[in-house]
Amino acid sequence: MAKRVAVVGTGQTFHKSHRPDVNGQELINEAVQRALEDADLTLKDIDAIVIGNMDHFEGINYVDCWSVDGSGGTMKPIIKLTTGGTTGSTLAIGGYHITASGLFDKVLVIGWEKNSESDTTGAITTAFDPVWDRLVFAGAIAALAAEGMAYMTEFGITDRDAARVSVRDRKHACNNPHAQLRKEITIEDVLASPMLSDPVHLLDVCPRTDGACAVIMASEDVAEKICPNPAWIWGTANRHTYTYVGDFKLGEIDSMKYAAAELWKKCGIREPRKEIDVIELYQPYSFAGIIWIEAMGIIPRGKGSEYIWSGATDMGGELPINPSGGVIACNPIGATGLIRCAEACGQIRGKADQRQVPDVKLAVSTGFGGCYWTDILLYGKKKPS
Amino acid sequence: MCADLSGIEPVIYKSGINVPYHWWAGDTASAFLTALRDRQTITAIKCGSCGMVFVPPRKTCPQCFTPNTQWLEVGPLGTVTAFTVARKQLAAIKDTVPVVFALVKLDGASTSMLHKLLLQNPSLAKAGMRVKPRFAQDRTGTILDIQGFEPA
Numbered sequence: 001m002a003k004r005v006a007v008v009g010t011g012q013t014f015h016k017s018h019r020p021d022v023n024g025q026e027l028i029n030e031a032v033q034r035a036l037e038d039a040d041l042t043l044k045d046i047d048a049i050v051i052g053n054m055d056h057f058e059g060i061n062y063v064d065c066w067s068v069d070g071s072g073g074t075m076k077p078i079i080k081l082t083t084g085g086t087t088g089s090t091l092a093i094g095g096y097h098i099t100a101s102g103l104f105d106k107v108l109v110i111g112w113e114k115n116s117e118s119d120t121t122g123a124i125t126t127a128f129d130p131v132w133d134r135l136v137f138a139g140a141i142a143a144l145a146a147e148g149m150a151y152m153t154e155f156g157i158t159d160r161d162a163a164r165v166s167v168r169d170r171k172h173a174c175n176n177p178h179a180q181l182r183k184e185i186t187i188e189d190v191l192a193s194p195m196l197s198d199p200v201h202l203l204d205v206c207p208r209t210d211g212a213c214a215v216i217m218a219s220e221d222v223a224e225k226i227c228p229n230p231a232w233i234w235g236t237a238n239r240h241t242y243t244y245v246g247d248f249k250l251g252e253i254d255s256m257k258y259a260a261a262e263l264w265k266k267c268g269i270r271e272p273r274k275e276i277d278v279i280e281l282y283q284p285y286s287f288a289g290i291i292w293i294e295a296m297g298i299i300p301r302g303k304g305s306e307y308i309w310s311g312a313t314d315m316g317g318e319l320p321i322n323p324s325g326g327v328i329a330c331n332p333i334g335a336t337g338l339i340r341c342a343e344a345c346g347q348i349r350g351k352a353d354q355r356q357v358p359d360v361k362l363a364v365s366t367g368f369g370g371c372y373w374t375d376i377l378l379y380g381k382k383k384p385s
Numbered sequence: 386m387c388a389d390l391s392g393i394e395p396v397i398y399k400s401g402i403n404v405p406y407h408w409w410a411g412d413t414a415s416a417f418l419t420a421l422r423d424r425q426t427i428t429a430i431k432c433g434s435c436g437m438v439f440v441p442p443r444k445t446c447p448q449c450f451t452p453n454t455q456w457l458e459v460g461p462l463g464t465v466t467a468f469t470v471a472r473k474q475l476a477a478i479k480d481t482v483p484v485v486f487a488l489v490k491l492d493g494a495s496t497s498m499l500h501k502l503l504l505q506n507p508s509l510a511k512a513g514m515r516v517k518p519r520f521a522q523d524r525t526g527t528i529l530d531i532q533g534f535e536p537a
Contacts, residue, residue, distance in 0.1 A: 023411035026444045043450045059406040074447040114409070122404040130398050 002100040004384055006223040006230030007349075008216050009039025010342035015180045015211030015330045018116035024058060028070030028112045028212045031335075035108070035214035038351075039226055046216070047104040048077040050095045052087045053112050053334030056123040071110055084127050085140075086238070087111060088337025089282065089367020089375035092215065093236045096377075099217040106222065111338035112212035115331070120208055127370045132244050140284070140370055141205060143245060145197035148287035150250030152199060154302075157290065159199045161305040163190035165289030166203050166328055168314055173325020175315075175354040178339075180209045180330040190286070204286040204328075211332030213339045220383070231345035231363070234378040237263040241372060248372045253288075255374035256295035256366070264297065267378050269362075273298045276378075277360040278347045279321045280340035282368040283328065289313075289321070292366075296376075315357070323347065323355040337367030341377060348381050413444040416456070421531065422524040429494050431455040440494040441528075460491035462537050465514045467497075470507045483507045489516060489534050503533035 011034025013019075019027055028051075036042060049071050051064055060066055064080035067073065079098075083090040088111040095109035121139035128134050137143075148162065167187055173179040185203055193202035223230045239255035239262075242248040260272070269275050279298075283289050290304035298319065299307045307313065313321040324343040327336055344363035346352040361382070367375035410418060413430070420428045430442035434449035438459065446453055468487035471478055478484055485507050488497035502510055503519055516534035524530035 018409070020409045021412045022444070023409060023414060026411050026413065029445050056404060058408070059404065069443055069445055069447045072447075072450050117408050118406050119404050122402055125402060126404075130400070131396075134402075 003102045004220040004232065005096050005099040005217050006220070006227070006232045006383075007341070007345040007379070008218045008223055008227035008230045009035045009041065010216070010345060011035030011038055011214045012178045012339060012342060013211045013213075014178055015209045015332055017180060017207065017209065019114065019210040024060070024112065024114050025067050025070035027114060027210065028067055028110055031112070031212035031214040032070065032072055032108065032110060035216050039216045041106065041216065041226065043072040045106055046072065046076065046108045047106050048098060049073045049108045049110065050079055050081060050091055050098060051110040051112075052081040052091045054084065054087060054123065055082050056118065056126050057120070057333065058114055058117050072108070077104070082334070083373070084369040084371070085282075085284070085333060086337055086367040086369035086373050086375050087334045088213070088339065089341065089365065089377065090238075091338050092341040092365070092377055093238065093375060095215065095217050096233050096236060099219050102219065105219050106226075107217045109215045109217060109338065110212065111335035113332040113334040114210045115208040115333060116210050124370055129244055137245055141197045141200060143370070143372070144205070144285045144287070145200045147250055147253070147291065148199050148285070151287060151291050154251050155305070157305045159191060159201065159204070160187060161309070162199070162204055162286040162290065163187040163201075164308050165283070165286040166190050168308070169283070169289070169322050169326045169328040172315060172323050172355065173329030176324045176329070178330070179325040180207055180211070181325070182329070200285055200287070206284045206327045206331035209330050209332040211330065211335050211339075213335040213342050215338055215342050215345070227349070229349050229381070231348035231379045231381070232383050234362075234380045234384045235263050235267045236375070236377045237266070238375040239373065251291065252301065253292055253295045253372060253374065255372055256292050256376070257297075259374045259376045260296040263376050263378055269378070272296065273319060276319060276362050276364055278323060278344065278357045278363045279319065280324060280344045280363070280365040281321055281326060282337055282340055282366045283322065283326055284331065284368060286328065288368070293321070315355070320357050323352060323357055337365070337375065340365035340367065344377070344379050348379050411444070413442050417442050418526045418528075418530075421528070422526040425520045426458050427460045427491055427518065429457055429459040429491070431457060437495045438493060439496050440491055440498050457493065459493040461518050463489040463491035463494075463516055463534065465502065465510070465512055465516055465534075466490050467512055468502060468510045470510065485510050487534065498528075500528065500531060501533040503535045509536075
């Protein structure tokens with residue numbers, strides 16, 4: 001029988017567009033030291049380490065070994081997980097599985113990226129099939145734009161509706177000292193920003209970021225001794241739906257739909273919109289803020305934009321989304337999904353400072369990968385039964 | 386379309402992707418590299434807890450997990466702890482083979498630095514030999530600002 005698992009400490013760097021002052025290991029170390037401090041543990045207490053980043057982003061292929069100066073992995077069990085954009089959320093799920101196994105009591109989970117060190121589009125393109133996709137397709141934005149366009153065509157929303165999502169996240173980011181972009185923007189700013197790939201403007205998409213995040217997970221045997229109010233992991237789910245770009249359903253994201261449905265079922269969530277208190281959505285561009293919450297079952301299909309305009313997902317609304325400012329304000333890719341986890345757990349633990357949503361009992365974090373994969377995790381204040 | 390695919394010509398795609406990485410060395414490594422470039426000195430950093438002296442310098446001691454802050458100068462003389470002779474010319478080897486790659490433990494350091502030996506005859510290389518750095522004329526802030534180590 002698997003152990004129940006809780007998050008007992010988290011740490012993040014102050015994410016920036018580039019960090020010339022540190023190398024990768026040193027960047028990782030900042031997040032690790034903060035997580036240990038948050039959990040009031042020392043490196044000696046850590047039984048195993050799970051680390052990950054994007055393949056090809058720094059051009060270093062044995063990151064698990066290379067990073068030990070920073071991770072503290074010297075002479076400890078350590079494993080690397082990397083799944084593209086979902087790396088951070090896969091790390092959270094993998095860390096959960098390893099801790100739940102009962103073989104390790106305290107597991108340090110680390111996601112990081114020095115996005116400034118490579119050509120992001122070149123690196124992301126290596127995720128796509130060389131024979132069928134790469135000759136006519138590159139990078140991340142094209143597929144997102146295709147999804148946005150398909151949804152606009154079906155439901156008649158405009159880029160102005162999507163811009164409202166960017167405005168929300170950038171406003172929220174002002175409350176988060178760790179976020180990279182901490183300046184409010186207006187809908188007019190978004191619409192006036194350069195068009196990258198129709199209908200996606202510059203301010204509709206995430207930036208490139210250098211940053212790291214560390215999360216300490218503990219089994220039920222020790223969690224409450226370390227932290228009086230840990231964030232319990234209630235469940236996780238993930239889905240992969242396609243091999244070639246032409247495979248996926250445009251304008252509705254099946255991987256999210258099925259992963260979320262499985263998670264709600266496993267955890268006994270009947271009305272996610274009413275039961276969940278806050279969501280940290282891995283939302284790399286604004287249109288996803290509308291489309292993906294529909295797939296998640298928060299709001300019926302076609303009603304996402306109306307829900308966003310109502311203010312329900314703003315701070316103080318019915319279901320705040322991305323109190324941290326989310327991915328549009330900050331995207332150190334290999335860390336991004338794990339930052340969602342750390343932020344969701346911070347909400348449960350009442351440690352989210354200026355960005356705290358009051359009285360959070362259930363929180364969700366997600367992960368998204370370039371080929372329309374979805375990871376999703378549910379956390380609770382209450383120990384799961 | 387014939388169900389039998391025997392004899393079909395195998396089509397091959399050649400990658401057109403070239404990812405231009407640039408790595409930030411970070412303040413700690415940059416302090417070492419600029420001292421090497423500008424002053425032709427080899428610096429090291431010492432752990433305040435266990436006393437290990439690191440070349441290359443490390444911001445955090447991997448054993449003690451505490452920040453290293455104490456800089457010192459090491460060498461320039463050192464001892465070869467191990468070596469190998471590369472005899473096949475590969476794209477990754479910029480010098481003309483044979484090239485002697487060696488680990489050199491500089492006097493005062495706890496760790497060895499990976500570098501090259503400059504020897505007329507590679508068969509003269511041996512572990513335990515004493516060496517000194519030969520600095521490059523044109524220095525750009527990389528470890529190749531030391532051209533290599535030669536017998537002291």
